[in-house]
Amino acid sequence: xxxxxxxxxxxxxxxxxxxxxxxxxxxxxxxxxxxxxxxxxxxxxxxxxxxxxxxxxxxxxxxxxxxxxxxxxxxxxxxxxxxxxxxxxxxxxxxxxxxxxxxxxxxxxxxxxxxxxxxxxxxxxxxxxxxxxxxxxxxxxxxxxxxxxxxxxxxxxxxxxxxxxxxxxx
Numbered sequence: 001x002x003x004x005x006x007x008x009x010x011x012x013x014x015x016x017x018x019x020x021x022x023x024x025x026x027x028x029x030x031x032x033x034x035x036x037x038x039x040x041x042x043x044x045x046x047x048x049x050x051x052x053x054x055x056x057x058x059x060x061x062x063x064x065x066x067x068x069x070x071x072x073x074x075x076x077x078x079x080x081x082x083x084x085x086x087x088x089x090x091x092x093x094x095x096x097x098x099x100x101x102x103x104x105x106x107x108x109x110x111x112x113x114x115x116x117x118x119x120x121x122x123x124x125x126x127x128x129x130x131x132x133x134x135x136x137x138x139x140x141x142x143x144x145x146x147x148x149x150x151x152x153x154x155x156x157x158x159x160x161x162x163x164x165x166x167x168x169x170x
Contacts, residue, residue: 002022003025004025008022020095021097026094026096039086039087040125043075044072044076044079047071047075050071053070092150
């Protein structure tokens, strides 16, 4: 597997696209073993110039170190929080399937699917397709927005009077 040179890797860390001959490396980088650690390291690279500026700010050394520590902790939190979206975006940008998962996650998903099918059986093809589910959900939602009935109002103190004021025809 061909690896990017240092300039290509830095551009990749900043969100750039690598050449097509490095697609296998990108797939491995985003879904192979230790993808989590590589993501965290790669996510900190764009912050290095900011951390250097923090260290050059005049003042006591402990203040500068705390500024870097705060920036590092926030960068790590956001890096972890948006890891899935970042992975999908990078995979899509490089012409790969955006639904690829790291090996461990894919194994867990496959095991969950096998356990589900062992308990409930495989899904049949006569289940509602996506547009039908959306339409069913829409009709249920709009019907719940209609005027409340007495059983809905009975469980909420004062709701019956408010419902009668809103819908005086009752």
